[in-house]
Amino acid sequence: MHPKLSLSENSPASTSILAMSGETVVDLFTGIGYYTLPILAKAGAEYVYSCEWNPNAVQALRWNLKANGLHHRYTVLGGDNRVTCPHGVAHRCLLGLLPSSEPAWPTAIR
Numbered sequence: 001m002h003p004k005l006s007l008s009e010n011s012p013a014s015t016s017i018l019a020m021s022g023e024t025v026v027d028l029f030t031g032i033g034y035y036t037l038p039i040l041a042k043a044g045a046e047y048v049y050s051c052e053w054n055p056n057a058v059q060a061l062r063w064n065l066k067a068n069g070l071h072h073r074y075t076v077l078g079g080d081n082r083v084t085c086p087h088g089v090a091h092r093c094l095l096g097l098l099p100s101s102e103p104a105w106p107t108a109i110r
Contacts (some may be wrong), residue, residue, distance in 0.1 A: 020045040023091040027051065028081045028104055029041050032060040033052045035094055048074045049089065051081045 021044035027036045030050040039045045052058050058078045065071050077084035085093075085107050093108040095101035101108075 007043050019043060020092070022046050023081065024056065024089055025049070026086060026090040026093040026108070026109060028085060028093065028095050029053075029097040029101070030061060030076075031057050031096065033064045035096060036061065037068060039062055039094075040065075040073055041068060046073065049077060050074055051077045051079075051084050053078070053080055085110070 017059050020039060023045050024047045025045050027038055027039070028051045029038050031054075033050065036050045039048055040084045043086055045048040050061060052061060055078060058076055062076055065076075075088070081104060087110045095104050095108055097104055
């Protein structure tokens with residue numbers, strides 16, 4: 001059995017998430033849900049669009065969301081983030097691409 005999300009109060013994901021009560025968020029380069037899960041579970045976002053190109057990460061993300069009972073408040077969009085990113089739906093957009101997300105800024109502001 002795999003554990004559910006367990007964020008300590010001092011984890012980077014817990015301490016860097018702002019209150020997002022009632023907001024819709026687009027999370028580009030989601031990975032396995034490092035920010036998507038705490039945004040839904042702790043920050044109070046109403047809905048998250050999670051965009052990720054890696055099919056293995058998409059599979060793990062879906063599992064993590066379901067295991068944490070968050071499966072009714074998200075859409076996972078697999079494929080190239082420049083193509084799958086929804087437009088005009090979010091209060092904010094996260095860009096978790098390292099070392100720099102600058103190439104994705106035009107996508108994020110559409």
